[in-house]
Amino acid sequence: MPEGSVLSRLAGEREVLFIGGKGGVGKTAVASALALQQARAGRPTLVVSTDPAHNLGHLWQRPVGDEPVELAPLLRGLELDPAKTTDEHLKAVRRTMERLMPDHLQGEVGKHLELARDAPGTHEAAILERVSEVVAGRSPDELIIFDTAPSGHTSRLLALPEMMQAWTEGLLRRQDRSAKFGAALRGLEGEDQRSADIVGTSRTSVGPRKTQDRRAKRDSEIKAILDRRQERFRSLRTVLQDPKRASFVIVLAAERLPVLETIELEQQLRRARMSVDALVVNKRSPRDGGDLLAARHLVEEGYIEQLRSALPTVPTVEVPLLPGEVVGEEGLTSFAQHLH
Numbered sequence: 311m312p313e314g315s316v317l318s319r320l321a322g323e324r325e326v327l328f329i330g331g332k333g334g335v336g337k338t339a340v341a342s343a344l345a346l347q348q349a350r351a352g353r354p355t356l357v358v359s360t361d362p363a364h365n366l367g368h369l370w371q372r373p374v375g376d377e378p379v380e381l382a383p384l385l386r387g388l389e390l391d392p393a394k395t396t397d398e399h400l401k402a403v404r405r406t407m408e409r410l411m412p413d414h415l416q417g418e419v420g421k422h423l424e425l426a427r428d429a430p431g432t433h434e435a436a437i438l439e440r441v442s443e444v445v446a447g448r449s450p451d452e453l454i455i456f457d458t459a460p461s462g463h464t465s466r467l468l469a470l471p472e473m474m475q476a477w478t479e480g481l482l483r484r485q486d487r488s489a490k491f492g493a494a495l496r497g498l499e500g501e502d503q504r505s506a507d508i509v510g511t512s513r514t515s516v517g518p519r520k521t522q523d524r525r526a527k528r529d530s531e532i533k534a535i536l537d538r539r540q541e542r543f544r545s546l547r548t549v550l551q552d553p554k555r556a557s558f559v560i561v562l563a564a565e566r567l568p569v570l571e572t573i574e575l576e577q578q579l580r581r582a583r584m585s586v587d588a589l590v591v592n593k594r595s596p597r598d599g600g601d602l603l604a605a606r607h608l609v610e611e612g613y614i615e616q617l618r619s620a621l622p623t624v625p626t627v628e629v630p631l632l633p634g635e636v637v638g639e640e641g642l643t644s645f646a647q648h649l650h
Protein backbone atom coordinates (compact mmCIF):
# COMPACT_ATOMS: atom_id res chain seq x y z
CA MET A 311 0.00 0.00 0.00
CA PRO A 312 1.55 3.28 -1.04
CA GLU A 313 2.96 5.53 1.65
CA GLY A 314 0.58 8.35 2.43
CA SER A 315 -2.51 6.44 1.28
CA VAL A 316 -5.71 6.83 3.33
CA LEU A 317 -5.32 3.47 5.08
CA SER A 318 -1.62 3.63 5.83
CA ARG A 319 -2.00 7.15 7.20
CA LEU A 320 -4.91 6.03 9.38
CA ALA A 321 -3.05 2.98 10.67
CA GLY A 322 0.05 5.09 11.30
CA GLU A 323 -1.83 7.64 13.38
CA ARG A 324 -4.13 5.45 15.48
CA GLU A 325 -3.57 3.20 18.51
CA VAL A 326 -6.45 0.87 17.73
CA LEU A 327 -8.17 -0.04 14.45
CA PHE A 328 -11.30 -2.14 14.07
CA ILE A 329 -11.89 -3.87 10.75
CA GLY A 330 -15.54 -4.85 10.30
CA GLY A 331 -17.92 -6.02 7.60
CA LYS A 332 -19.92 -9.02 6.42
CA GLY A 333 -18.65 -12.58 6.20
CA GLY A 334 -16.08 -13.30 3.49
CA VAL A 335 -15.61 -9.72 2.28
CA GLY A 336 -11.88 -9.62 3.09
CA LYS A 337 -11.67 -8.33 6.68
CA THR A 338 -8.84 -10.67 7.67
CA ALA A 339 -6.94 -9.88 4.47
CA VAL A 340 -7.25 -6.10 5.04
CA ALA A 341 -6.40 -6.38 8.77
CA SER A 342 -3.34 -8.54 8.08
CA ALA A 343 -2.10 -6.49 5.12
CA LEU A 344 -2.33 -3.27 7.13
CA ALA A 345 -0.62 -4.94 10.10
CA LEU A 346 2.19 -6.22 7.90
CA GLN A 347 2.69 -2.80 6.33
CA GLN A 348 2.91 -1.10 9.74
CA ALA A 349 5.28 -3.72 11.15
CA ARG A 350 7.54 -3.36 8.12
CA ALA A 351 7.54 0.39 8.66
CA GLY A 352 8.96 -0.32 12.14
CA ARG A 353 5.88 -0.15 14.35
CA PRO A 354 5.12 -3.07 16.68
CA THR A 355 1.69 -4.38 15.68
CA LEU A 356 -0.74 -6.89 17.11
CA VAL A 357 -3.54 -8.25 14.92
CA VAL A 358 -6.36 -9.76 16.98
CA SER A 359 -9.25 -11.83 15.67
CA THR A 360 -12.44 -11.54 17.74
CA ASP A 361 -14.43 -13.70 15.32
CA PRO A 362 -15.23 -17.16 16.72
CA ALA A 363 -14.78 -18.54 13.17
CA HIS A 364 -11.14 -17.44 13.00
CA ASN A 365 -9.22 -17.41 9.75
CA LEU A 366 -6.09 -15.52 10.73
CA GLY A 367 -4.18 -18.83 11.02
CA HIS A 368 -5.46 -19.97 7.61
CA LEU A 369 -4.40 -16.74 5.95
CA TRP A 370 -0.93 -16.78 7.56
CA GLN A 371 -0.62 -20.54 6.98
CA ARG A 372 0.43 -21.23 10.56
CA PRO A 373 -1.39 -21.94 13.81
CA VAL A 374 -2.54 -18.86 15.71
CA GLY A 375 -4.27 -19.26 19.05
CA ASP A 376 -5.29 -17.67 22.30
CA GLU A 377 -1.70 -16.56 23.05
CA PRO A 378 0.06 -14.07 20.71
CA VAL A 379 2.39 -15.67 18.14
CA GLU A 380 4.96 -13.97 15.92
CA LEU A 381 3.77 -13.73 12.30
CA ALA A 382 6.60 -11.52 10.99
CA PRO A 383 9.21 -9.26 12.58
CA LEU A 384 7.39 -6.78 14.88
CA LEU A 385 4.07 -8.41 14.02
CA ARG A 386 2.11 -10.69 16.35
CA GLY A 387 -1.22 -12.43 15.87
CA LEU A 388 -3.85 -13.52 18.40
CA GLU A 389 -7.17 -15.34 18.03
CA LEU A 390 -9.48 -14.82 21.01
CA ASP A 391 -11.13 -18.08 21.90
CA PRO A 392 -14.69 -17.26 23.00
CA ALA A 393 -15.41 -20.69 24.54
CA LYS A 394 -12.20 -20.66 26.56
CA THR A 395 -12.69 -17.00 27.47
CA THR A 396 -16.27 -17.67 28.62
CA ASP A 397 -15.08 -20.71 30.57
CA GLU A 398 -12.37 -18.78 32.36
CA HIS A 399 -14.70 -15.88 33.00
CA LEU A 400 -17.35 -18.18 34.52
CA LYS A 401 -14.73 -20.05 36.58
CA ALA A 402 -13.49 -16.77 38.04
CA VAL A 403 -17.06 -15.71 38.82
CA ARG A 404 -17.74 -19.11 40.40
CA ARG A 405 -14.62 -18.91 42.61
CA THR A 406 -15.66 -15.48 43.84
CA MET A 407 -19.26 -16.48 44.40
CA GLU A 408 -18.32 -19.71 46.20
CA ARG A 409 -16.12 -17.74 48.53
CA LEU A 410 -18.69 -15.06 49.11
CA MET A 411 -22.06 -16.79 49.11
CA PRO A 412 -23.53 -18.59 52.13
CA ASP A 413 -23.35 -22.40 52.03
CA HIS A 414 -27.05 -23.00 51.43
CA LEU A 415 -26.88 -20.99 48.17
CA GLN A 416 -23.90 -22.85 46.66
CA GLY A 417 -26.11 -25.20 44.63
CA GLU A 418 -27.98 -22.23 43.20
CA VAL A 419 -24.71 -20.55 42.22
CA GLY A 420 -23.69 -23.55 40.13
CA LYS A 421 -27.08 -23.74 38.41
CA HIS A 422 -27.08 -20.02 37.57
CA LEU A 423 -23.60 -20.14 36.12
CA GLU A 424 -24.44 -23.10 33.89
CA LEU A 425 -27.44 -21.17 32.56
CA ALA A 426 -25.29 -18.06 32.13
CA ARG A 427 -22.90 -19.96 29.84
CA ASP A 428 -25.47 -20.02 27.03
CA ALA A 429 -27.34 -16.84 27.88
CA PRO A 430 -27.37 -14.14 25.20
CA GLY A 431 -24.51 -11.73 25.67
CA THR A 432 -22.26 -14.01 27.75
CA HIS A 433 -19.83 -14.71 24.89
CA GLU A 434 -19.85 -11.09 23.84
CA ALA A 435 -19.20 -9.99 27.42
CA ALA A 436 -16.32 -12.44 27.73
CA ILE A 437 -14.83 -11.29 24.41
CA LEU A 438 -15.26 -7.69 25.44
CA GLU A 439 -13.35 -8.38 28.66
CA ARG A 440 -10.49 -9.74 26.56
CA VAL A 441 -10.69 -6.80 24.13
CA SER A 442 -10.39 -4.38 27.06
CA GLU A 443 -7.49 -6.41 28.49
CA VAL A 444 -5.67 -6.34 25.14
CA VAL A 445 -6.20 -2.58 24.77
CA ALA A 446 -5.18 -1.94 28.39
CA GLY A 447 -2.02 -4.05 27.91
CA ARG A 448 -0.96 -2.20 24.76
CA SER A 449 2.65 -1.02 24.79
CA PRO A 450 3.17 2.72 24.15
CA ASP A 451 3.87 2.79 20.40
CA GLU A 452 2.04 -0.42 19.48
CA LEU A 453 -0.81 -0.59 16.95
CA ILE A 454 -3.63 -3.02 17.67
CA ILE A 455 -5.81 -4.11 14.76
CA PHE A 456 -8.99 -5.99 15.60
CA ASP A 457 -10.25 -8.27 12.86
CA THR A 458 -13.86 -8.48 13.98
CA ALA A 459 -16.79 -10.81 13.37
CA PRO A 460 -19.37 -9.97 10.64
CA SER A 461 -21.06 -6.61 11.15
CA GLY A 462 -24.12 -7.25 13.33
CA HIS A 463 -22.02 -8.84 15.99
CA THR A 464 -19.38 -6.11 15.84
CA SER A 465 -21.74 -3.22 16.45
CA ARG A 466 -23.29 -5.13 19.36
CA LEU A 467 -19.82 -5.70 20.73
CA LEU A 468 -19.10 -2.02 20.55
CA ALA A 469 -22.41 -1.02 22.10
CA LEU A 470 -21.70 -3.41 24.94
CA PRO A 471 -19.51 -1.14 27.12
CA GLU A 472 -22.49 1.21 27.26
CA MET A 473 -24.86 -1.58 28.24
CA MET A 474 -22.37 -3.13 30.62
CA GLN A 475 -21.79 0.18 32.29
CA ALA A 476 -25.49 0.79 32.84
CA TRP A 477 -25.84 -2.75 34.15
CA THR A 478 -22.83 -2.47 36.48
CA GLU A 479 -23.95 0.92 37.72
CA GLY A 480 -27.38 -0.54 38.53
CA LEU A 481 -25.72 -3.32 40.49
CA LEU A 482 -23.44 -0.90 42.28
CA ARG A 483 -26.37 1.27 43.31
CA ARG A 484 -28.16 -1.79 44.66
CA GLN A 485 -24.95 -2.78 46.37
CA ASP A 486 -24.62 0.69 47.90
CA ARG A 487 -28.18 0.50 49.15
CA SER A 488 -27.64 -2.91 50.70
CA ALA A 489 -24.35 -1.76 52.22
CA LYS A 490 -26.21 1.17 53.80
CA PHE A 491 -29.02 -1.15 54.84
CA GLY A 492 -26.45 -3.49 56.38
CA ALA A 493 -24.84 -0.63 58.29
CA ALA A 494 -28.24 0.47 59.56
CA LEU A 495 -28.98 -3.07 60.68
CA ARG A 496 -25.67 -3.33 62.45
CA GLY A 497 -26.40 -0.02 64.17
CA LEU A 498 -29.75 -1.34 65.40
CA GLU A 499 -28.20 -4.57 66.53
CA GLY A 500 -25.60 -2.66 68.46
CA GLU A 501 -28.43 -0.83 70.23
CA ASP A 502 -30.21 -4.10 70.94
CA GLN A 503 -27.03 -5.64 72.23
CA ARG A 504 -26.42 -2.77 74.61
CA SER A 505 -29.97 -2.83 75.97
CA ALA A 506 -29.77 -6.61 76.36
CA ASP A 507 -26.53 -6.15 78.33
CA ILE A 508 -28.14 -3.56 80.55
CA VAL A 509 -31.14 -5.72 81.41
CA GLY A 510 -28.85 -8.72 81.78
CA THR A 511 -30.52 -10.86 79.13
CA SER A 512 -27.45 -11.14 76.88
CA ARG A 513 -26.95 -14.56 75.35
CA THR A 514 -24.06 -15.64 73.16
CA SER A 515 -24.68 -13.05 70.44
CA VAL A 516 -21.25 -13.47 68.80
CA GLY A 517 -22.87 -15.48 65.99
CA PRO A 518 -25.05 -12.80 64.42
CA ARG A 519 -22.33 -10.20 64.82
CA LYS A 520 -19.87 -12.43 62.99
CA THR A 521 -22.40 -13.05 60.23
CA GLN A 522 -22.89 -9.30 59.85
CA ASP A 523 -19.15 -8.74 59.59
CA ARG A 524 -18.80 -11.48 57.01
CA ARG A 525 -21.63 -9.99 55.01
CA ALA A 526 -20.07 -6.52 55.15
CA LYS A 527 -16.76 -7.95 53.97
CA ARG A 528 -18.55 -9.81 51.18
CA ASP A 529 -20.42 -6.66 50.13
CA SER A 530 -17.24 -4.66 49.86
CA GLU A 531 -15.48 -7.45 47.93
CA ILE A 532 -18.34 -7.62 45.42
CA LYS A 533 -18.27 -3.84 45.12
CA ALA A 534 -14.52 -3.86 44.50
CA ILE A 535 -14.91 -6.49 41.74
CA LEU A 536 -17.70 -4.52 40.07
CA ASP A 537 -15.71 -1.29 40.38
CA ARG A 538 -12.68 -2.84 38.71
CA ARG A 539 -14.79 -4.18 35.87
CA GLN A 540 -16.53 -0.87 35.37
CA GLU A 541 -13.18 0.89 35.32
CA ARG A 542 -11.91 -1.51 32.61
CA PHE A 543 -14.95 -0.96 30.40
CA ARG A 544 -14.82 2.78 30.97
CA SER A 545 -11.21 3.02 29.86
CA LEU A 546 -11.93 0.85 26.79
CA ARG A 547 -14.79 3.15 25.87
CA THR A 548 -12.60 6.21 26.32
CA VAL A 549 -10.16 4.79 23.75
CA LEU A 550 -12.89 3.63 21.32
CA GLN A 551 -14.67 6.97 21.35
CA ASP A 552 -11.54 9.06 20.85
CA PRO A 553 -11.26 9.73 17.10
CA LYS A 554 -7.53 10.40 17.45
CA ARG A 555 -6.91 7.01 19.07
CA ALA A 556 -9.37 4.58 17.46
CA SER A 557 -10.98 4.19 14.03
CA PHE A 558 -13.32 1.77 12.38
CA VAL A 559 -12.78 0.54 8.82
CA ILE A 560 -15.66 -1.20 7.03
CA VAL A 561 -14.84 -3.72 4.29
CA LEU A 562 -17.58 -4.51 1.78
CA ALA A 563 -18.44 -5.79 -1.68
CA ALA A 564 -20.05 -3.39 -4.18
CA GLU A 565 -23.45 -5.09 -4.01
CA ARG A 566 -26.92 -3.94 -2.98
CA LEU A 567 -27.26 -5.46 0.51
CA PRO A 568 -23.66 -4.95 1.63
CA VAL A 569 -23.92 -1.25 0.69
CA LEU A 570 -27.19 -0.84 2.63
CA GLU A 571 -25.73 -2.69 5.60
CA THR A 572 -22.58 -0.58 5.54
CA ILE A 573 -24.66 2.61 5.66
CA GLU A 574 -26.61 1.14 8.59
CA LEU A 575 -23.44 0.00 10.40
CA GLU A 576 -21.87 3.44 10.02
CA GLN A 577 -24.96 4.96 11.67
CA GLN A 578 -24.88 2.43 14.51
CA LEU A 579 -21.21 3.10 15.12
CA ARG A 580 -21.74 6.84 15.00
CA ARG A 581 -24.51 6.47 17.60
CA ALA A 582 -22.02 4.54 19.74
CA ARG A 583 -19.65 7.51 19.11
CA MET A 584 -17.13 5.45 17.17
CA SER A 585 -15.72 6.99 14.05
CA VAL A 586 -15.72 5.21 10.70
CA ASP A 587 -12.73 6.65 8.88
CA ALA A 588 -12.43 4.48 5.77
CA LEU A 589 -14.42 2.10 3.58
CA VAL A 590 -12.71 -0.64 1.60
CA VAL A 591 -14.68 -1.83 -1.42
CA ASN A 592 -13.01 -5.15 -2.05
CA LYS A 593 -13.02 -7.60 -5.00
CA ARG A 594 -13.89 -4.97 -7.60
CA SER A 595 -14.54 -6.52 -11.00
CA PRO A 596 -12.16 -5.27 -13.72
CA ARG A 597 -13.46 -3.17 -16.60
CA ASP A 598 -11.19 -4.97 -19.06
CA GLY A 599 -11.69 -8.62 -18.12
CA GLY A 600 -14.27 -9.58 -20.71
CA ASP A 601 -17.98 -8.73 -21.18
CA LEU A 602 -19.25 -10.42 -18.04
CA LEU A 603 -16.81 -8.66 -15.73
CA ALA A 604 -17.25 -5.36 -17.59
CA ALA A 605 -21.00 -5.58 -16.97
CA ARG A 606 -20.38 -6.39 -13.29
CA HIS A 607 -17.98 -3.44 -13.11
CA LEU A 608 -20.75 -1.12 -14.30
CA VAL A 609 -23.31 -2.49 -11.82
CA GLU A 610 -20.75 -2.03 -9.02
CA GLU A 611 -20.17 1.60 -10.07
CA GLY A 612 -23.84 2.30 -9.31
CA TYR A 613 -23.55 0.84 -5.81
CA ILE A 614 -20.32 2.71 -5.08
CA GLU A 615 -22.08 5.88 -6.19
CA GLN A 616 -24.89 5.14 -3.72
CA LEU A 617 -22.34 4.50 -0.96
CA ARG A 618 -20.48 7.74 -1.64
CA SER A 619 -23.62 9.84 -1.65
CA ALA A 620 -24.79 8.31 1.66
CA LEU A 621 -21.37 8.68 3.30
CA PRO A 622 -19.73 11.56 1.42
CA THR A 623 -17.11 12.34 4.08
CA VAL A 624 -15.74 8.84 4.52
CA PRO A 625 -12.84 8.04 2.16
CA THR A 626 -13.39 4.96 -0.03
CA VAL A 627 -10.58 2.65 -1.11
CA GLU A 628 -11.16 0.16 -3.95
CA VAL A 629 -9.31 -3.15 -4.17
CA PRO A 630 -9.51 -5.21 -7.39
CA LEU A 631 -10.62 -8.81 -7.55
CA LEU A 632 -7.36 -10.76 -7.64
CA PRO A 633 -6.77 -13.96 -9.63
CA GLY A 634 -5.64 -16.03 -6.64
CA GLU A 635 -6.43 -16.44 -2.96
CA VAL A 636 -4.80 -14.07 -0.50
CA VAL A 637 -2.57 -16.37 1.57
CA GLY A 638 0.82 -16.18 3.23
CA GLU A 639 3.14 -13.22 3.61
CA GLU A 640 3.69 -13.06 -0.14
CA GLY A 641 -0.02 -13.01 -0.92
CA LEU A 642 -0.53 -10.29 1.68
CA THR A 643 2.33 -8.22 0.31
CA SER A 644 0.76 -8.13 -3.14
CA PHE A 645 -2.74 -7.55 -1.67
CA ALA A 646 -1.33 -4.59 0.30
CA GLN A 647 -0.06 -2.99 -2.91
CA HIS A 648 -3.65 -2.59 -4.05
CA LEU A 649 -4.80 -0.76 -0.91
CA HIS A 650 -4.59 2.80 -2.24
Ligand SMILES: Nc1ncnc2c1ncn2[C@@H]1O[C@H](COP(=O)(O)OP(=O)(O)OP(=O)(O)O)[C@@H](O)[C@H]1O
Nearest residue numbers: 332333334335336337338339593630631632635636
Ligand atom coordinates in the same frame (compact mmCIF):
# COMPACT_ATOMS: atom_id res chain seq x y z
N1 LIG B 1 -9.34 -8.76 -3.55
C1 LIG B 1 -9.47 -10.08 -3.48
N2 LIG B 1 -9.40 -10.83 -4.60
C2 LIG B 1 -9.54 -12.16 -4.53
N3 LIG B 1 -9.75 -12.85 -3.43
C3 LIG B 1 -9.86 -12.16 -2.29
C4 LIG B 1 -9.70 -10.75 -2.25
N4 LIG B 1 -9.83 -10.36 -0.95
C5 LIG B 1 -10.05 -11.46 -0.24
N5 LIG B 1 -10.05 -12.56 -1.03
C6 LIG B 1 -10.30 -13.95 -0.64
O1 LIG B 1 -11.63 -14.00 -0.15
C7 LIG B 1 -11.72 -14.90 0.94
C8 LIG B 1 -12.25 -14.18 2.15
O2 LIG B 1 -11.30 -13.22 2.61
P1 LIG B 1 -11.07 -12.99 4.15
O3 LIG B 1 -10.84 -14.26 4.83
O4 LIG B 1 -10.07 -11.91 4.32
O5 LIG B 1 -12.53 -12.43 4.49
P2 LIG B 1 -13.20 -12.22 5.92
O6 LIG B 1 -14.07 -11.03 5.78
O7 LIG B 1 -12.14 -12.19 6.96
O8 LIG B 1 -14.06 -13.52 6.04
P3 LIG B 1 -14.78 -14.08 7.38
O9 LIG B 1 -15.97 -13.21 7.60
O10 LIG B 1 -15.11 -15.46 7.00
O11 LIG B 1 -13.75 -13.98 8.47
C9 LIG B 1 -10.34 -15.47 1.14
O12 LIG B 1 -10.26 -16.70 0.50
C10 LIG B 1 -9.42 -14.46 0.48
O13 LIG B 1 -8.26 -15.06 -0.01
Ligand SMILES: [Mg+2]
Nearest residue numbers: 337338361365
Ligand atom coordinates in the same frame (compact mmCIF):
# COMPACT_ATOMS: atom_id res chain seq x y z
MG1 LIG C 1 -11.95 -13.24 8.75
